[in-house]
Amino acid sequence: MQNHEQERGRGDILIVDDNLSNLKTLETLLSNEGYKVRGAPNGQTALMIMNNQPPELILLDVRMPGIDGFEVCRRLKQTPAIRDIPVIFLSASGEYEEKVKGFQNGGVDYITRPFNSDEVLARIKTHLTLHHLQLELTLAYKEVEKQVEERTLELVESNTQLKKEITERKQAEQALENHREQLEELVKERTKDLEKSNQDLQRTLNSLEQTQQQLLESKKMASLGELVAGIAHEVNTPLGIGVTGSSKVVDLTKEIRKRFQEKALSRQEFEQFLARCQNMGEIILKNLEHAATLIQSFKQIAVDQSSELKVSFQLKKYLKLVLSNLTPKFKNNNFKISIHGDEEFELVGYPGVITQILTNLINNSLLHGFDGLSDGAVEIHVEIQEEQVIWKYSDDGKGIPQAVQAKIFDPFFTTKRGQGGTGLGLHIIYNLVTQKLKGTIRCESQVGVGTTFIITLPRDPA
Numbered sequence: 001m002q003n004h005e006q007e008r009g010r011g012d013i014l015i016v017d018d019n020l021s022n023l024k025t026l027e028t029l030l031s032n033e034g035y036k037v038r039g040a041p042n043g044q045t046a047l048m049i050m051n052n053q054p055p056e057l058i059l060l061d062v063r064m065p066g067i068d069g070f071e072v073c074r075r076l077k078q079t080p081a082i083r084d085i086p087v088i089f090l091s092a093s094g095e096y097e098e099k100v101k102g103f104q105n106g107g108v109d110y111i112t113r114p115f116n117s118d119e120v121l122a123r124i125k126t127h128l129t130l131h132h133l134q135l136e137l138t139l140a141y142k143e144v145e146k147q148v149e150e151r152t153l154e155l156v157e158s159n160t161q162l163k164k165e166i167t168e169r170k171q172a173e174q175a176l177e178n179h180r181e182q183l184e185e186l187v188k189e190r191t192k193d194l195e196k197s198n199q200d201l202q203r204t205l206n207s208l209e210q211t212q213q214q215l216l217e218s219k220k221m222a223s224l225g226e227l228v229a230g231i232a233h234e235v236n237t238p239l240g241i242g243v244t245g246s247s248k249v250v251d252l253t254k255e256i257r258k259r260f261q262e263k264a265l266s267r268q269e270f271e272q273f274l275a276r277c278q279n280m281g282e283i284i285l286k287n288l289e290h291a292a293t294l295i296q297s298f299k300q301i302a303v304d305q306s307s308e309l310k311v312s313f314q315l316k317k318y319l320k321l322v323l324s325n326l327t328p329k330f331k332n333n334n335f336k337i338s339i340h341g342d343e344e345f346e347l348v349g350y351p352g353v354i355t356q357i358l359t360n361l362i363n364n365s366l367l368h369g370f371d372g373l374s375d376g377a378v379e380i381h382v383e384i385q386e387e388q389v390i391w392k393y394s395d396d397g398k399g400i401p402q403a404v405q406a407k408i409f410d411p412f413f414t415t416k417r418g419q420g421g422t423g424l425g426l427h428i429i430y431n432l433v434t435q436k437l438k439g440t441i442r443c444e445s446q447v448g449v450g451t452t453f454i455i456t457l458p459r460d461p462a
């Protein structure tokens with residue numbers, strides 16, 4: 001309040017009164033108080049001043065010739081630019097109706113003459129203050145209104161932005177949804193493709209398995225063919241020698257008969273004939289025997305399932321028995337044989353087959369392992385591991401070179417061709433172990449150290 005008074009002076013007041021002495025008195029009173037005071041002798045002049053240079057407060061005499069105070073006030077209130085200027089009516093009449101009329105016409109106060117100066121000053125001050133406050137309020141209100149408007153604009157703008165974002169978001173969501181649908185479709189297609197290629201793969205696998213089966217069959221046939229060719233080749237030599245020898249004997253006999261019929265046969269010639277016949281006969285016999293042995297071996301290759309009954313027996317005891325029958329082979333040399341392992345455990349299988357395997361292994365040790373050596377030892381170990389029997393056969397002979405080891409189980413592979421070897425021994429052992437006894441056999445050997453065969457057998461082949 002104080003501030004406003006300092007800023008504006010003490011206020012700009014218009015006094016309207018047709019009584020000049022009254023006008024003068026008031027002018028003096030207010031001027032002395034520091035107000036800026038202007039005077040108007042009638043309503044007409046007052047309205048002009050109000051419109052041109054509006055005051056901050058108007059002291060308005062009610063009764064005036066021409067336009068009276070009430071009319072001036074009414075007109076003032078009809079003009080928007082100045083309607084807020086407070087009007088205090090001045091009148092000699094203190095009648096109640098006139099006061100009411102004053103307020104109804106827009107006055108803010110009503111002062112009755114004769115008045116008390118202090119009261120008038122107090123009322124003027126109060127109304128000016130109120131007026132200033134009202135102006136400030138209006139200004140503040142306008143400021144608020146402006147801010148509200150700005151804020152509203154901002155809000156509208158951000159609303160528009162939000163709407164735009166929502167639309168964009170919806171579009172993005174729609175795009176995502178479309179994409180998801182496409183993806184699902186794609187996944188479905190891929191799954192279908194995969195299922196199809198899986199089926200194709202399965203078919204390929206089936207046909208591969210068939211092909212593999214056929215390959216195995218044809219491999220079997222091929223090895224059988226090789227075997228037959230090998231047998232034929234092996235048997236061919238002794239039989240050929242037999243045939244040649246026999247025809248030679250027939251020719252010699254014919255010759256001798258002719259000489260005898262012609263009575264030209266000398267004793268010496270006859271003795272020569274006899275000697276040659278005997279020699280031929282021996283050659284023929286040796287070769288036929290060899291052929292017979294080959295045929296015998298051939299029979300063994302085809303493992304005969306029905307030839308022997310399955311029985312339960314004690315492996316170590318049985319091996320000892322077989323060895324005692326073979327001892328003549330070890331009689332006149334320094335080769336020793338020993339057997340180790342649990343005496344008691346029983347094995348279900350074919351004892352005849354065990355004999356065959358052991359005989360062949362010992363023959364090999366004597367023929368190959370100890371070839372050219374004066375002494376040596378064979379050790380046999382048997383042990384049981386869970387449901388398997390491990391049978392190890394070792395000699396400390398010459399051993400088998402690495403390159404040879406790969407071929408020893410092949411039919412007709414021998415390093416002693418023409419010296420008693422046919423190359424069927426280990427092939428037969430291999431067939432017996434794997435087919436008849438349902439086991440496995442492998443060889444470990446080192447040149448100069450010896451050879452070991454490890455045979456693993458199920459305790460009871462199904």
Ligand SMILES: Nc1ncnc2c1ncn2[C@@H]1O[C@H](COP(=O)(O)OP(=O)(O)OP(=O)(O)O)[C@@H](O)[C@H]1O
Nearest residue numbers: 364365368369408414415421422423424425426451
């Ligand atoms: N204990 C061994 N020590 C060294 N070499 C061996 C031994 N056993 C086998 N061999 C080698 O393995 C080859 C094949 O043996 P396999 O028993 O099949 O035929 P072979 O003994 O030569 O003839 P066959 O047994 O038919 O009379 C032999 O020629 C020999 O070279």
Ligand SMILES: [Mg+2]
Nearest residue numbers: 363364425426
């Ligand atoms: Mg042999």
